[in-house]
Amino acid sequence: MNSVKKAEVQVIKVGGKIVEDPTALMHLLDQFKKVPGYKVLVHGGGRSATKIAAQMGVETKMVDGRRVTDESMLQVVTMVYGGLVNKSIVSKLQSVGVNAIGITGADMNLVQAHKRPVQEVDYGFVGDIDKVDVTVLSPLLLQGVVPVIAPLTHDGHGSMLNTNADTIAAEVAKALAADYQVQLVYCFELSGVMRDPEDAATVIPIINKESFEQLVTDEIVVGGMIPKIQNALQAVEAGVDKVRITKAGDLADPQKGTYVV
């Protein structure tokens, strides 16, 4: 064991739903501001791309809840995620005194990916991540600059790629784990993983591999929460110190939410 204590960094992922609601977004950014220490924000895109695509006459195609990104849609998500959403967050963070920089995976070659091979479905310009180079993030963090990452990567051959924000957050967190003690935080609508989804008092404070299996057997953890926690456990195995699943409004309170360790 290395006995030198590493600096702490939080990689915080917020979904598209929060990002596209101006009131929810400002509330989140106020919470984000209060998070102490080094931090990185990763944001989803949400339905704003669908709305703008419709305005532009670009058809949105979804397969199994995932966006098919043809050339026109790649243009839309590059504009909306990398421009509109990202710069809206950055300018709002600047207004509350957080010195943010908005980037994509192409910037400083942070996240290099390849176009997902066509199997049963052709998802188009969707990127599967090859390499995350976080060496470029440390000088920014040391300067007090907060990276705000849009859900876009690039292929190294001149094309942007649409990439899931949860995946980018996890991969950036894992890559940072070489030099930092990393906490990966997923903000979502509920207070955490709950025994009774109707009752915030039933949040499960800590889940590990063993308790997760029991929770699945007991059908307390079901549906989309299963892969979310599997990914969290996988991040922990890859060196991330802990993963926290919490309500956006509780972001600045480390007592709240569910920790996956």
Added chain:
Amino acid sequence: MNSVKKAEVQVIKVGGKIVEDPTALMHLLDQFKKVPGYKVLVHGGGRSATKIAAQMGVETKMVDGRRVTDESMLQVVTMVYGGLVNKSIVSKLQSVGVNAIGITGADMNLVQAHKRPVQEVDYGFVGDIDKVDVTVLSPLLLQGVVPVIAPLTHDGHGSMLNTNADTIAAEVAKALAADYQVQLVYCFELSGVMRDPEDAATVIPIINKESFEQLVTDEIVVGGMIPKIQNALQAVEAGVDKVRITKAGDLADPQKGTYVV
């Protein structure tokens, strides 16, 4: 005079016309790659915003050749300049081995501005620059990262602002002059300032304040070139070492173009 030699940096501005033509853009980026030393790229937006605005049903209003930026148009230019154009350049630079980072004036609080006061014309969300903080650029340059700046600033109160790329290039160049020996380069369609616009052999290699006045008197420098050179002379007075006006295709050849000193 300070006898310590400052490091050199080139601030290179390219217009929207080049940026929106894929072949011209790749040619420019190949030239840009060959420029030695520290460099910063500032790009215009061009007519791509007009095209996308039309697709979205947002009307483009121009007054005296300048875009009126209402709230819908601000959304469009933020998407197009900050997302589509900026990330297209960044991903293409990455593909030729230039480690670019695409930013706006909001990122790292690089360029703070205020909404232009309404006088005869209400230009809407157009930013007049208050402050350029280039201290954030040096650590990037030292790491070998090349900043690529979109023609957008912010007001410090959460709003992005549409801002002329020539002006951003000049203000960034002036601010960098405190720590660097700065060359500001304007790429445009012609080979430089020419005695005969039809004959590339008549490029005027050097213009200073005195010769400029003579050239205006002799009606060799006319029209839109007058304010361009006035701005260049003003940049030189503000500490920029020299301003070069050149054809994009000649960017990597320092022998070409007109130098304003």
